[in-house]
């Protein structure tokens with residue numbers, strides 16, 4: 001199975017490594033043509049304003065939006081989660097805007113630029129998921145069609161809506177591949 005990783009800015013190399021470890025063929029995506037033939041796409045963490053601007057400049061915004069509406073599975077980590085959200089508190093930055101979520105950027109404040117926490121994720125067997133949060137966003141609100149899979153302080157940090165999955169943290173940094181495997185299973189189920 002061929003999986004694309006949006007490779008404009010941010011932590012895309014780490015996702016390529018995890019996908020290969022999971023047995024998927026991972027390809028870097030920088031141009032619309034590179035989306036052909038891929039079963040799923042990962043939007044990595046990084047700086048969502050920069051990634052969003054580059055997506056517009058590189059003509060990827062509309063193509064990714066269209067492919068996702070047609071059913072391509074998409075997984076957004078951190079900045080990727082922001083790019084998928086319909087609503088971003090206090091920001092009109094470019095975004096795909098496909099997921100029924102309202103997110104707040106840098107929601108944990110300056111003192112907590114980065115921290116780790118063990119998450120209970122009922123959908124994933126094998127115990128808690130160690131989550132690394134880096135200048136992380138939070139999901140403040142979700143629509144009724146969004147399933148919340150894990151929370152911190154009562155706010156969603158893993159969520160799924162149909163073919164879209166988001167985490168506000170970076171599972172590509174811990175060596176625990178369960179979230180990537182969950183994403184690959186979303187594609188197989190189609």
Ligand SMILES: NC(=O)CC[C@H](N)C(=O)O
Pocket residue numbers: 044045046047048049077078079080082105106134135136137
């Ligand atoms: N680790 C990350 O992806 C941080 C996201 C970043 N704070 C943003 O707003 O885009």
